[in-house]
Amino acid sequence: MHVEEKMTVEKWPASPEKQTLEAKNKFLGFWFFLGGETVLFASLFATYLALKDSVPRSDMYLAKDLFEIPLVFVMTMILLTSSLTSVYAMYHMKNFDFKKMQIWLGITVVLGLCFLGLEIYEFNHYVHEFGHTFTSSAFGSAFYTLVGFHGAHVAFGLLWITTLMIRNSKRGLNLYNAPKFYVASLYWHFIDVVWVFIFTVVYLMGMVG
Amino acid sequence: MSTIAQKKGFGATLWDYLTTVDHKKIAHLYLIAGGFFFLVGGLEALFIRIQLLKPNNDFVSAGFFNEILTMHGTTMIFLAAMPLVFAFMNAIMPLQIGARDVAFPFLNALGFWLFLFGGIFLNLSWFMGGAPDAGWTSYASLSITSEGHGIDFYALGLQIAGLGTLIGGINFLVTIINMRAPGMTYMRMPMFTWTTFIVSALILFAFPPLTVGLFLMTFDRMFGANFFDAAMGGNTIIWEHFFWIFGHPEVYILILPAFGIFSEIFAIFSRKRLFGYSSMVFATVLIGFLGFMVWAHHMFTTGLGPIANSIFAVATMAIAVPTGIKIFNWLFTMWGGSIRFTTPMLWAIAFIPSFIMGGVTGVMLGSASQDYQYHDTYFVVAHFHYVIVGGVVFALFAGAHLYWPKMFGTMLNEFLGKITFVLFFVGFHMTFFIQHFLGLWGMPRRVFTYLPGQGFETSNVISSIGAFLMAAGVIVLLVNVVITSVKNEKVGNDPWEDGRTLEWALPSPPPYYNFKQLPLVRGLDAYWLEKMDGKKGMTPAEPIGDIHMPNNSFIPFTISLGLFIAAFGAMFHGDEGNTWGVPVLIFGLLFTLGSMFVRSIKDDHGYHIPKKELLDDKDLGGKA
Amino acid sequence: MTNEQLNSGNPRVDIEYRRKKNAEEMRHQVISFALMIFLTLIAFVAVAYEEFSGWFVVPFILLLAGVQVIFQLFYFMHMSHKGHEAPKLFMYAGMVVAFVTILCYTTIIWW
Numbered sequence: 038m039h040v041e042e043k044m045t046v047e048k049w050p051a052s053p054e055k056q057t058l059e060a061k062n063k064f065l066g067f068w069f070f071l072g073g074e075t076v077l078f079a080s081l082f083a084t085y086l087a088l089k090d091s092v093p094r095s096d097m098y099l100a101k102d103l104f105e106i107p108l109v110f111v112m113t114m115i116l117l118t119s120s121l122t123s124v125y126a127m128y129h130m131k132n133f134d135f136k137k138m139q140i141w142l143g144i145t146v147v148l149g150l151c152f153l154g155l156e157i158y159e160f161n162h163y164v165h166e167f168g169h170t171f172t173s174s175a176f177g178s179a180f181y182t183l184v185g186f187h188g189a190h191v192a193f194g195l196l197w198i199t200t201l202m203i204r205n206s207k208r209g210l211n212l213y214n215a216p217k218f219y220v221a222s223l224y225w226h227f228i229d230v231v232w233v234f235i236f237t238v239v240y241l242m243g244m245v246g
Numbered sequence: 247m248s249t250i251a252q253k254k255g256f257g258a259t260l261w262d263y264l265t266t267v268d269h270k271k272i273a274h275l276y277l278i279a280g281g282f283f284f285l286v287g288g289l290e291a292l293f294i295r296i297q298l299l300k301p302n303n304d305f306v307s308a309g310f311f312n313e314i315l316t317m318h319g320t321t322m323i324f325l326a327a328m329p330l331v332f333a334f335m336n337a338i339m340p341l342q343i344g345a346r347d348v349a350f351p352f353l354n355a356l357g358f359w360l361f362l363f364g365g366i367f368l369n370l371s372w373f374m375g376g377a378p379d380a381g382w383t384s385y386a387s388l389s390i391t392s393e394g395h396g397i398d399f400y401a402l403g404l405q406i407a408g409l410g411t412l413i414g415g416i417n418f419l420v421t422i423i424n425m426r427a428p429g430m431t432y433m434r435m436p437m438f439t440w441t442t443f444i445v446s447a448l449i450l451f452a453f454p455p456l457t458v459g460l461f462l463m464t465f466d467r468m469f470g471a472n473f474f475d476a477a478m479g480g481n482t483i484i485w486e487h488f489f490w491i492f493g494h495p496e497v498y499i500l501i502l503p504a505f506g507i508f509s510e511i512f513a514i515f516s517r518k519r520l521f522g523y524s525s526m527v528f529a530t531v532l533i534g535f536l537g538f539m540v541w542a543h544h545m546f547t548t549g550l551g552p553i554a555n556s557i558f559a560v561a562t563m564a565i566a567v568p569t570g571i572k573i574f575n576w577l578f579t580m581w582g583g584s585i586r587f588t589t590p591m592l593w594a595i596a597f598i599p600s601f602i603m604g605g606v607t608g609v610m611l612g613s614a615s616q617d618y619q620y621h622d623t624y625f626v627v628a629h630f631h632y633v634i635v636g637g638v639v640f641a642l643f644a645g646a647h648l649y650w651p652k653m654f655g656t657m658l659n660e661f662l663g664k665i666t667f668v669l670f671f672v673g674f675h676m677t678f679f680i681q682h683f684l685g686l687w688g689m690p691r692r693v694f695t696y697l698p699g700q701g702f703e704t705s706n707v708i709s710s711i712g713a714f715l716m717a718a719g720v721i722v723l724l725v726n727v728v729i730t731s732v733k734n735e736k737v738g739n740d741p742w743e744d745g746r747t748l749e750w751a752l753p754s755p756p757p758y759y760n761f762k763q764l765p766l767v768r769g770l771d772a773y774w775l776e777k778m779d780g781k782k783g784m785t786p787a788e789p790i791g792d793i794h795m796p797n798n799s800f801i802p803f804t805i806s807l808g809l810f811i812a813a814f815g816a817m818f819h820g821d822e823g824n825t826w827g828v829p830v831l832i833f834g835l836l837f838t839l840g841s842m843f844v845r846s847i848k849d850d851h852g853y854h855i856p857k858k859e860l861l862d863d864k865d866l867g868g869k870a
Numbered sequence: 871m872t873n874e875q876l877n878s879g880n881p882r883v884d885i886e887y888r889r890k891k892n893a894e895e896m897r898h899q900v901i902s903f904a905l906m907i908f909l910t911l912i913a914f915v916a917v918a919y920e921e922f923s924g925w926f927v928v929p930f931i932l933l934l935a936g937v938q939v940i941f942q943l944f945y946f947m948h949m950s951h952k953g954h955e956a957p958k959l960f961m962y963a964g965m966v967v968a969f970v971t972i973l974c975y976t977t978i979i980w981w
Contacts (some may be wrong), residue, residue: 051888055953058424062349066420069450072964073412077454079968080491083975084462084473084484091479110914119909120904124946128896132889171471175479178471182461197846198838204847213849223934226947230939236910237935241917245924423956450960451967483980491971540969542978550978 044211049133054219056212067220071227078231081183082238088179089243097174098167100243109240112155113232119148120229123222130218135209138218142202145225149195156188180239185236190228197221253795262350265798268758269349269549270359273337273653279362280329286369287321287386288720290314295677295713298706301698311317311694313396317369319382320400323496324407325365327638331503332361332414334645335442337653339418341749342436344427344767346760349420351796352845357414361804367813371399381692383493386474390466395817403812406806408453408460415449428787429767433527436747436771437520439772440527444534445499451538452495459488468820486548489543498537500634502530504641505572506713508594509719511644512576514744515591515636516583522575523770529568529575536565546617555614562612569605573598588742593644596671597636604632607682622692625685631678643670643723651741655755656734662726666719675713680705680712739783746771751784759793762860793855801845808838902945909934 042048055061090099126141160181163169171181198221205214254262263271293314297305306314321601348354371377378400380389389397422435422443435443463485465471472478474485513520520526542550568697576598585591607629611617620626643666684705689696696702740750748765749756751773761781762784769775776784812834819827913931916922944950949958 044884046885047882052953062420062424064394065423065956066350066353066416067632068954069416069419069960071417071959072957073450073454075961075964076451076967076971077458079971080458080488083972084458086972087481087975087979088473088479088486091481093478106914106918113910113914114907117903117906120942120946121899124899124903125896128892128899131892136912171469175472175475175481178462178465178480178867182471186547200843200846213851223947226942230942231945233935233938233942237913241913241931244917245927419960447960447963451964455971481979484975487974487979491974538970542974549980554978 042211044132044133044209049210050212051131052134053131053210053212053215055216056114057216058215060212063216063220064173067223071223074227078183078234079187081186082234085179085183085239088175091176091179092174097176098169099176100239101246103163103167103169104240104243106244108155108159109236112152112159113236115148115152115155116229116232118153119145120226122148123225127219127222130210130215133210138210139202140208142198142218146195146198146202147232149191149198149225153188153191153195156184156191187228187231190231194221194225194228198225264803265355267796267798267802269336269340269348269351269354270653270755270758272354273333273363274336275358276329276333276336277653279365280326280333283321283325283365283369284327284330285325285678285720288319288717290318290568292713292717293316294318294614295710297694298696299710300706301696301700301703303695306694308694309379312381312692313377315692316378316381316384316400317372318398320368320378320404321365322634323382323500324404325361325368325676327634327642328411328502329361329365330642331445331500331638332411334438334507334642334649335445335503338749339439339442340425340757341420341652342439342747343422343430344748344761344765345421346401346764346793347425347796349424350415350417352799352802352850353413354417355799356802356805357410357412357417359802360410360413361407362410363806363810364403364405364410367402367406367810368399371396371403374399379669383489383644384463384485385489386463386466386482388484389463390474390482397463398467398817401467402461402817405457405464406809406813408472409809410806411449412453412457412473412529415446415453419450423600427761427764427767430772433524434479434767434770434772436506437509437523437526438503438506438747441502441509441530444530445502446524448495448499448502448534448537449457450699452492456486456492459485459492462488464816468816469777471551479756483548486545487541490544491538494541494544495537497630497633498533500638502533504597504638505530507641507645507648508576508597509814510747511590511594511648512579512646513746514742515586515588515594516580516656517586517744518579518583519746519774520575521578521581521773522571528576529571530566533565536561536568540565540612543612543614543617546614547621557613559612559614563609566609573602579688579774586744588647589658589660589667590644590648592664592667593640593647596667597640597644600632600636600640602627604634604636607632620685622690623685624681624689624691627691628678628681628685631681635674635678643667646723648742649802651729651737651754652752654731654747655736655753656730657737657741658730659726662722662729666723668719669722670716670719673712673717673719676712677709678712680837680838684709740773746774748772750785751776759795759855762793763790764788783800790857790860792857793860794852795855796852797850799845799850801841804841805838805845808836808841810834811837899945902941906938906941909938 050056055064092099122141122145126138126145129135129137129141169177169180171177201214201217201221208214210218263275266275276659286513294311296313297303301303336354338348361403368378374395376394378384378392378396379390380392380397380400384397384400389400422439426435462471462473466473466475472480474480474482476482509520509526534585540562541556542548542554543562546555546558576594580595587595600673607625611620611626611629614751647663648659650656684702685691686702689700696706715847737754739745739753741754742750745751748767751765752760765772765784766787768785773784776782812831813829815829815831815834818824819828819831821827913934916927916930916969948954949961
């Protein structure tokens with residue numbers, strides 16, 4: 038079976054993401070990368086926890102003054118839903134339904150953009166309403182670095198998925214690009230995993246005090 | 247694509263190396279670049295020893311001394327030892343597991359270019375206003391207040407180089423898991439491959455904390471963040487922990503491949519199977535695991551409290567157990583063997599007592615209460631040079647002599663090799679043995695001079711003479727390299743005659759596709775087994791067929807170049823009146839992203855070497 | 871390359887079978903998604919309802935986050951499937967290092 042071969046429903050294998058050696062390598066390598074990312078984000082969380090509410094003056098805002106439930110809740114729901122939509126995309130990928138896969142990926146990208154937009158609004162809000170900036174305190178530095186790293190990951194994921202969608206829009210699925218889609222969706226889920234801890238550790242625990 | 251090597255012009259060769267994705271050529275690049283940085287770091291070491299030759303010396307100024315000692319440590323660890331270890335991993339590991347290539351040839355090249363650009367960036371600091379001067383550990387309180395751009399070079403250069411290392415680590419992991427030849431089970435893998443595997447896992451988990459630490463440092467120094475500024479609520483100890491959470495596994499990242507190389511050497515030149523193979527594997531895994539649990543023993547005097555100190559002291563001493571297992575296994579490998587005292591074997595035999603000395607002082611330092619006495623004295627300097635030089639550098643010399651024929655097709659001169667060994671070995675012990683006592687007598691480390699009449703004079707003279715002996719040894723090695731390269735007497739598959747593992751079943755150097763037919767592995771020391779059965783080579787596991795190969799690519803170079811450019815923008819954008827910093831930063835990042843984009847949208851299926859061509863070049867070998 | 875899924879001799883039957891299996895898996899995914907949303911809601915409510923003490927809420931929401939991440943990893947990212955032994959090993963190893971790092975930064979950092 039050749040990677041560039043034109044595929045049909047009949048020929049499409051059960052695990053298209055792991056058919057060729059290149060695909061198997063990509064699959065494994067990407068999981069290992071996620072293992073490393075786990076440590077990377079853990080380091081950022083650790084920094085945040087060490088510097089949480091660590092501000093130079095007593096009149097500066099702390100976590101419990103800054104965060105509000107509604108906005109974080111909406112952002113969380115959007116990102117969690119985008120995780121489900123990318124699962125749908127992979128479901129259609131396995132069924133060799135390129136069109137539906139593209140649609141679900143498109144929805145994922147739109148949700149990701151909404152999330153990013155809200156995050157930008159949120160940061161802007163903190164900076165202008167509370168004077169809570171990257172340089173105002175160690176707490177600010179740690180907060181923006183942790184949440185910002187996650188946001189940068191979202192942005193990169195959006196660029197990546199969009200590039201894949203456009204690049205392959207004309208030629209449909211084959212064994213060369215199926216693993217690429219699969220790995221991108223793994224990345225997207227991982228972003229969601231990180232967010233689960235961000236909304237819990239940063240926002241919810243921040244509001245508890 | 248023709249397989250017949252033609253005499254190529256310089257330009258074509260250069261372009262070939264700039265775009266290569268062949269693990270054997272990448273190994274050459276790592277060896278050359280790492281060797282160059284090794285010489286640079288060695289030169290810095292000589293300056294240190296000249297300055298300390300006599301009391302109140304003014305060979306270099308105090309500030310310049312700080313820069314030299316910082317760059318000596320940083321260069322030797324990140325830009326010399328790591329890449330040289332990577333050179334052997336790249337050159338040998340895929341051959342040992344019977345693979346035609348690594349899992350990610352493109353990423354392999356990317357890893358090299360990132361390392362090289364990071365290394366060049368770091369060393370440009372010498373010409374651009376001063377090198378980093380806060381020690382290789384670059385503790386935050388000191389490094390945050392350091393003036394000029396020295397520390398910026400450190401943070402950004404290591405960031406780029408570290409990214410390359412991480413990519414290299416993932417590549418090796420996947421290669422070992424997915425690309426092993428038929429029959430090459432995990433418990434048949436040569437020790438060097440096993441250590442490469444464990445080391446790659448350590449890299450995967452140890453480098454992200456360094457990445458984060460360097461980012462925090464970069465943000466603090468260049469973008470106004472306050473992670474380490476106590477006046478703004480920051481906490482300097484954060485850097486110290488990140489550095490050592492990375493830094494301690496890092497020393498195992500260096501020493502485990504050294505153990506791997508020595509394991510191969512002991513088996514080859516004792517003409518015996520490695521004693522206790524499975525316990526060696528177990529010990530390697532255990533060392534890798536424990537390596538993550540002991541970082542705070544570098545920080546005993548920081549004031550973490552008696553409970554934390556005790557836990558880390560116990561964990562530290564526990565590492566002596568698997569290391570001891572290894573030492574005894576090597577001794578038992580030699581026991582009753584028919585030993586040949588070749589150059590690599592001399593290094594290996596000298597390694598055992600040298601490394602044990604470093605290990606014993608390590609246990610001494612690992613005892614938290616005693617550490618308060620030794621901390622920041624030359625005793626520590628002696629200790630870590632005994633493990634790193636007596637362990638890692640010895641292994642690099644041994645590996646260079648052992649694998650030179652496999653990498654370049656010609657043998658280094660044995661006589662000159664032994665001269666290198668004697669000079670370096672004697673010089674090494676002369677330099678560092680006396681430093682234990684200097685430390686116990688109270689000479690602090692990292693001082694640029696000392697006063698007369700404190701009893702340090704004679705010892706420092708001895709130490710400095712030793713350093714020059716080591717330098718002489720390295721020069722002899724360089725002469726050796728030049729002579730053998732000029733003579734260029736080609737050797738066959740198994741120039742040491744007692745090769746045990748798969749790489750010795752291949753021609754020296756191997757053809758670019760490594761194995762014409764993948765070999766069938768029937769046990770540990772696969773090639774030795776076949777030789778003992780009276781066969782000339784490996785039994786093939788497949789008929790001759792088309793071989794799939796990756797295309798060369800210039801993109802790894804451009805991706806790395808983009809980050810290199812961006813680093814200049816990040817560094818200078820905060821200078822007074824600087825207007826080009828931010829645009830350059832953005833341009834560099836876009837350049838990198840654009841290169842990645844091109845890579846992503848341009849399909850690269852590689853090419854096939856047709857079966858016919860393989861059948862034609864009989865003499866190129868590659869028959870497994 | 872072997873095509874292990876073509877084992878009934880009749881590709882149509884196989885496709886039907888695989889479709890069914892995929893659809894069933896997708897149903898499980900939707901159920902785990904619903905559970906995840908539910909857990910998230912509980913976490914937010916627990917915090918919004920200010921009567922609970924922090925000593926209860928913090929461990930509780932951390933537990934919920936842990937459960938949710940297990941859903942993500944094992945169902946959405948298919949870590950429960952065969953052929954994920956090495957990914958599992960390395961994710962667990964990463965989590966151990968992550969745990970030790972966070973433990974350190976919440977205990978032995980100077981305050």
